[in-house]
Amino acid sequence: MLNLDFVRGLFPSPCWERAFFENAGGSYVPNSVIERVTAYMRESQVQPGGAYDASALAAERMAEGQRLMAELIGADTDEVIIGPSTTTNIFVLSKAFQDSLSSGDEIIVTDLDHEANNGAWRRLAGHGIEVREWKINRETEKLEAEDLAALLTDKTRLVCFSHCSNVLGGINDVGALTKMAHKAGALVCVDGVAYAPHRALDVKALDVDFYVLSLYKVFGPHVSLLYGKREHFERLPGQNHYFLDDQIPLKLNPGGPNHEFTSGLVGVADYFEALAAHHLIDPPNTFKGRVDAVFDLMAHHEEGLAQRFADFLLSKPKVRLLGPKTDKADIRTPTFSFTIDGRAAADIPPLLEPAKAAIGQGHFYAKRLLDALGITDPGGVLRASMAHYNTMDEVDTLIEALDGAI
Ligand SMILES: Cc1ncc(COP(=O)(O)O)c(C=O)c1O
Incomplete structure (x- = not known):
């Protein structure tokens, strides 16, 4: 308890x-986040990555924030982008994705979800992409797998849906839906914003291609995390400066991560550690x-x-x-x-x-x-x-x- x-x-x-x-x-x-953000700004408010002590400390603190949030969702550190918001992360992803699509390709979005995993993809319709809508079943008030099955074709490239509705609270079976999409040859982009504050998450076990969550709803500062399988991050064209095209994940994070907030994410980990230390009789060793x-x-x-x-x-x-x-x-x-x-x-x-x-x-x-x-x-x-x-x-x-x- x-x-x-x-x-x-x-x-x-x-x-x-x-x-x-x-x-x-x-x-x-929690206080732990406020303290980490404050400590970063008090003690290491310089550009990270330089050879002097405060700069090295800044880089170390940011790397730690990114590493811990990746681990929290079961990802590797370089498969995680810390961007300004889920809306922005998905917007940038959609821009990157656009280049790999050809006229006649199809994308599926829902009428159940927050506009963040919706509007950016729907706009691709202006580029010759067919956008198909997976509609909520008005009787059950949820998305039904058979309705997705009816929309998938050999031209479907991407299926965008949520792990949980931010309005209805209902949870989708992401693992099963992802399997269906993969079987049809499509990738998935899952909005996990409304799910992540409530339940443990393992993006690798779910086998999702992209997964996005807003860390300011998971007890952290106002930033968002975009997970993508490394193979996708490698393949997608960079949306940052051209000379960063080979830098994963920075190539898909124009402007780079917010320094003090990325560092402040260590405070989210501190919070979970404090809860674990207080409550767990036999704490797991990871x-x-x-x-x-x-x-x-x-x-x-x-x-x-x-x-x-x-x-x-x-x-x-x-x-x-x-x-x-x-x-x-x-x-x-x-x-x-x-x-x-x-x-x-x-x-x-x-x-x-x-x-x-x-x-x-x-x-x-x-x-x-x-x-x-x-x-x-x-x-x-x-x-x-x-x-x-x-x-x-x-x-x-x-x-x-x-x-x-x-
Ligand atoms: C389910 C869901 N997706 C996406 C978003 C957008 O997140 P952000 O504010 O980080 O762009 C929200 C915000 O309320 C949300 O609830």
């Missing part, structure tokens, strides 16, 4: 002045092993929170819960979006403010999904998204405030 007092003690205390349920928008950052064990504790705790909240939402006849109607950790993350009959979404969050409960409202850049689900409220939907550091008391605070508002 997670010791929530210990967990929350690792964050700045103002975090706990409200019951915070907009974690899918961006998670809280960093990755300890991270995975900590994620198991997080998933277990989140499932308890999800159960309480799902029960509440499902007990309310006026509430329409979107996505999986369950709390089960293998089916959903604790991200709940819903509408309330007869109420505009935008009216609800201010009603929760006196109780100091914060939830999200809008389309969360998954506008196509809301359209597909027939949501006509211009204010979109309400979203309560939890993280492992939320307590049951906070969920009860939210439930009481929401109940009043409903």
